[in-house]
Amino acid sequence: MPTASINGRQVQVDAEGFLTQYDEWDEDLATVLAAQIGIELGEEHWKAIHFLRADFKEQGETATLRRITTVGGIPTKELFELFPKKPAKKMAYIAGLPKPRGCV
Amino acid sequence: MTTEPTTAPVPNFDDGPSDRTLAIICSKGTLDMAYPGLILANAALGEGAQVHMFFTFWGFDMITKKRMADLKFTMLGNTATHMPQGLGGLPGMTAMATSMMRKQIASIDVPTVPEMLEQIVASGGHLWACQMSADMMHLTKDDLYDAVEEIINASAFIEMTAGAQLLFI
Numbered sequence: 001m002p003t004a005s006i007n008g009r010q011v012q013v014d015a016e017g018f019l020t021q022y023d024e025w026d027e028d029l030a031t032v033l034a035a036q037i038g039i040e041l042g043e044e045h046w047k048a049i050h051f052l053r054a055d056f057k058e059q060g061e062t063a064t065l066r067r068i069t070t071v072g073g074i075p076t077k078e079l080f081e082l083f084p085k086k087p088a089k090k091m092a093y094i095a096g097l098p099k100p101r102g103c104v
Numbered sequence: 105m106t107t108e109p110t111t112a113p114v115p116n117f118d119d120g121p122s123d124r125t126l127a128i129i130c131s132k133g134t135l136d137m138a139y140p141g142l143i144l145a146n147a148a149l150g151e152g153a154q155v156h157m158f159f160t161f162w163g164f165d166m167i168t169k170k171r172m173a174d175l176k177f178t179m180l181g182n183t184a185t186h187m188p189q190g191l192g193g194l195p196g197m198t199a200m201a202t203s204m205m206r207k208q209i210a211s212i213d214v215p216t217v218p219e220m221l222e223q224i225v226a227s228g229g230h231l232w233a234c235q236m237s238a239d240m241m242h243l244t245k246d247d248l249y250d251a252v253e254e255i256i257n258a259s260a261f262i263e264m265t266a267g268a269q270l271l272f273i
Contacts, residue, residue, distance in 0.1 A: 002110070004112035005110070005111055005112065006111070013112045015113070016113060016116075017112050017113035017114050017115050018115065037115070037117055065150060065223075065227070066213075066215065066223060067213075069223075069226075076226035077226045077228075080227060080228060085117065085118070085151075085152030086117050086118070086150065086151060086152050087150070088150050089115070089117065089150075090117060093115055093117075102213070103143055103146075103147060103214070104143065104214050
């Protein structure tokens with residue numbers, strides 16, 4: 001995976017720009033990643049991002065929308081409002097995780 | 105030799121106004137055939153597409169309150185189970201096959217049919233019921249899942265989904 005710079009910091013990313021190293025992520029980076037896709041992170045956004053980070057650490061996989069709703073307790077409808085159109089992928093990108101693998 | 109790292113690419117999330125619409129016609133009422141439409145609808149919504157689902161004929165069972173949580177799977181006529189066809193006709197076999205399939209579905213964290221519909225609606229999907237099926241089965245909107253928007257005829261659905269990509273299941 002290539003090294004690239006985001007906001008002056010060197011990180012590992014895949015061809016699309018998703019971070020590939022869990023530990024290279026931090027909140028400052030997340031704010032920059034979110035801004036790059038037109039999202040300003042508020043309290044509700046952070047709740048979803050922090051759930052994704054913690055869940056990935058436990059499960060080794062990026063949570064799907066359904067899991068964020070049933071386990072993380074954030075309604076699906078809200079996720080579509082916070083991260084419009086492609087919530088699962090956008091959240092994964094901001095959280096520095098791979099795209100979710102599961103179908104549901 | 106060292107080179108300056110390049111600026112990381114930003115994924116293209118296709119944020120422009122999306123005109124991609126998927127029309128999914130669900131015509132089957134068995135447990136196994138309910139899922140393809142539900143999974144694809146959910147996936148399309150997650151990709152930013154609009155989704156309209158039309159439930160017709162046996163597919164009505166997927167949205168009929170009394171039946172939607174009780175769809176069945178039978179081995180009869182389904183050679184893909186790779187079991188002797190005669191077995192499928194024995195008493196209790198459909199119940200057993202159904203229970204096994206439910207467990208398999210649950211084991212990979214895929215929700216039940218009513219839960220899938222709930223998620224599709226929460227993701228912005230639209231559910232429509234077929235007028236002719238309602239008439240044939242003497243069902244009214246009260247008999248149907250609450251999130252079904254309306255009972256409409258086939259031409260209304262076709263008109264509504266003009267230009268959409270269509271799946272018939």
